[in-house]
Amino acid sequence: MERHCRECHRLEFEPAVTSREVPHGKPAEAVNVVSDFYASLALNGVKDSFEKAFGVPGEGLLRRVGQPSESQRKVALQLAERKADRVSADLFEVRVCSTCHEVGRNDAGWTIAPVRIASRWMPQARFSHRSHAQSKCADCHDVARSLDSSDVAIPDIKTCRECHTGSKPVEKKVASSCMLCHGFHDASHPWNPAKPGAVAEARGAR
Numbered sequence: 236m237e238r239h240c241r242e243c244h245r246l247e248f249e250p251a252v253t254s255r256e257v258p259h260g261k262p263a264e265a266v267n268v269v270s271d272f273y274a275s276l277a278l279n280g281v282k283d284s285f286e287k288a289f290g291v292p293g294e295g296l297l298r299r300v301g302q303p304s305e306s307q308r309k310v311a312l313q314l315a316e317r318k319a320d321r322v323s324a325d326l327f328e329v330r331v332c333s334t335c336h337e338v339g340r341n342d343a344g345w346t347i348a349p350v351r352i353a354s355r356w357m358p359q360a361r362f363s364h365r366s367h368a369q370s371k372c373a374d375c376h377d378v379a380r381s382l383d384s385s386d387v388a389i390p391d392i393k394t395c396r397e398c399h400t401g402s403k404p405v406e407k408k409v410a411s412s413c414m415l416c417h418g419f420h421d422a423s424h425p426w427n428p429a430k431p432g433a434v435a436e437a438r439g440a441r
């Protein structure tokens with residue numbers, strides 16, 4: 236997330252007023268940052284940011300003339316708390332976290348399911364990009380016609396067979412026995428999925 240996503244997927248909670256973001260990966264800390272922000276705005280905010288954030292005329296309590304009473308302080312902090320609750324719910328459930336996570340809620344607060352990013356799409360056969368560097372990416376990955384991020388643009392076996400024929404040689408094709416891609420019945424085959432380290436090896440070979 237930090238290295239590959241955050242540059243575009245920013246964790247801003249009040250973009251109209253501040254470019255501040257919540258920390259990633261710690262729901263309770265994110266909630267605290269949001270609460271602290273509105274509490275501080277309710278007490279110290281200038282007119283412009285106060286009004287943009289709360290949508291009512293005014294400015295931070297401590298900016299007003301005179302010493303605020305305890306009950307005025309309470310009212311200001313209640314305003315901040317209600318706003319922080321709404322913004323946190325929006326942040327977690329609608330606008331930001333739910334883009335990438337299943338988000339739930341229980342008595343202890345929000346629950347965040349881990350993301351699942353597949354790194355092996357064909358667990359029963361082996362494939363190495365290095366051996367296919369002569370082909371264009373789009374020959375195998377049909378990305379030009381993809382309109383949705385849920386499209387899985389991994390080629391099917393038909394694509395493999397455009398080049399890989401059976402074990403008999405065919406002109407301009409790659410003769411391929413079953414064992415080229417599978418290790419099903421040979422425990423010593425380097426690509427037998429059951430062989431210790433086989434998957435790591437195939438990954439490293441990419």
Ligand code: HEC
Binds near residue numbers: 236240
């Ligand atoms: C170069 C900018 C950029 C990077 C980097 C980026 N994204 Fe996105 N992502 C976008 C844009 C733009 C959208 C579309 C936003 C929209 O439709 O509101 C999007 C949408 C999404 C969606 C929602 C898709 C849907 O169908 O609703 C998910 C999930 C997502 N990105 C995950 C990620 C993850 C995970 C990473 C890091 C591994 C990442 N993105 C990195 C720009 C980026």
Ligand code: HEC
Binds near residue numbers: 236260265333348350
């Ligand atoms: C652009 C996608 C994206 C968004 C938006 C996003 N996350 Fe994540 N999150 C990830 C990825 C990817 C991981 C995997 C670990 C990592 O890279 O930090 C992750 C991991 C986590 C984890 C650890 C999960 C686990 O059990 O392993 C938590 C908790 C979490 N995110 C909370 C949040 C919260 C809270 C928000 C909203 C403020 C949020 N995330 C927004 C992509 C995202």
Ligand code: HEC
Binds near residue numbers: 354372373375
């Ligand atoms: C000959 C067909 C072929 C070509 C050409 C090809 N790929 Fe792939 N690619 C595959 C297959 C098959 C997989 C799934 C392998 C697996 O994970 O089991 C894959 C997987 C991927 C993945 C997901 C793997 C992961 O680690 O998440 C990405 C990303 C990818 N390819 C990008 C590219 C790019 C970029 C190019 C061009 C430089 C390219 N591919 C060229 C066949 C191809």
Ligand code: HEC
Binds near residue numbers: 356359396413414
């Ligand atoms: C060019 C590579 C290649 C060759 C050669 C090849 N296969 Fe496959 N085979 C694949 C791919 C890719 C899959 C899909 C694997 C997946 O989705 O995990 C597959 C799937 C299978 C499956 C289904 C596996 C499962 O558990 O779902 C069987 C069985 C199979 N092949 C048998 C064979 C036999 C028998 C031969 C020889 C006649 C052969 N294959 C030759 C690439 C190949």
Ligand code: HEC
Binds near residue numbers: 360367375416
């Ligand atoms: C555009 C033609 C082409 C397509 C499509 C193609 N291959 Fe290949 N493949 C080759 C060629 C050429 C070689 C031989 C490369 C070499 O000798 O280094 C090869 C070699 C291989 C090898 C053995 C070399 C190694 O990586 O160790 C495997 C396994 C393989 N391909 C699997 C696949 C699978 C699975 C697919 C489909 C997802 C596929 N190939 C699609 C052309 C193709």
